[in-house]
Amino acid sequence: MSTSTSPTPTSAIYKTEAGAREMQQRYREMLHAWPVPAEEVRIPTREGETFVLISGPKDAPPVLLLHGSGANTTMWQDDIATWSRHFRTYALDLIGEPGFSASSRPPLSSDAHALWLDEVLDHLGLTRTAIVAASLGGWVALDYATRRPDRVTRLALLCPGGLGRQKVAWLFKAVLLRAWGRRGVRRSVATVAGLEAPEARHLLDHVMLTFTHFKPRTERLPRFSDSALQRLTMPTLVTVGGRDAMFDSADTARRIRRCVPHATVNVLPEAGHALLNQTDSLLTFLRAD
Secondary structure (H helix, E strand, C coil), rough: CCCCCCCCCHHHEECCHHHHHHHHHHHHHHHHCCCCCCEEEEEEEEEEEEEEEEEECCCEEEEEEEEEEEEEECCCCCCCHCCCCCCCEEEECCCCCCCCCCCCEEEEEEEEHHHHHHHHHHHCCCCCEEEEEECCCCCHHHHHHHCCCCEEEEEEEEEECCCEEEHHHHHHHHHHCCCCCCHHHHHHHHHCCCCCHHHHHHHHHHHHHHHHHHHCCCCCCCCCCCHHHHCCCCCCEEHHHHHHCEEEEHHHHHHHHCCCCCCCEEECCCCCCCCCHHHHHHHHHHHHC
């Protein structure tokens, strides 16, 4: 298979090689706790190897799962037991993120991510699929759906990037809190990720460990034009948190309602960027006639 980019060294996305090894070992341990039977697939692509975790009946309708920044397939661990009863789920590790896929980070301003997903879906034998995606994964899903609307049957997005204004005020708050040491760092991470509730404490611990070692993307996500969004002809669900510290949720909701009038938009007033307990609402959308 031809390649358009050379492999990116692991050091490009991790602060140290030791940190990379620790993160990959932790990920492997978490995969052992995947709640349903799963098949691991590694797909060669133009951006390097791509890791996919597949669950559910082979003859069930397909759903592609795209996680957010600083995450991997384990983002869906609380959802998969429910969804895989009805669908063949394909949880993908995004390239350039702390999973088992390649460290490659092609320009977001290009069609590289769409070409990459073309190869992944072709390898999996999926001509069309539903997509569930969050944050950065939501941006990747939107980029793909606006370029390849005929390949996406349904689109469900959680706090997606590329729609509402990307906020920067949280950066200044995070810098101030970091002056208070580990407690300040924990508070800043909880605020940005929207993991301040007691039931999210275990997720906060994991995010803290990740960003101790991982170097996230820092560039602004390109915003989709109105004309691009108007190409979203498939059933679409967008769910946002009213207290999202990273994206302007009101702006996101306004643009979707204007450009994709058939879409369903849910604004959760008290939720932040990380949206918890969406398993059943997403399942209802995915199973709708």
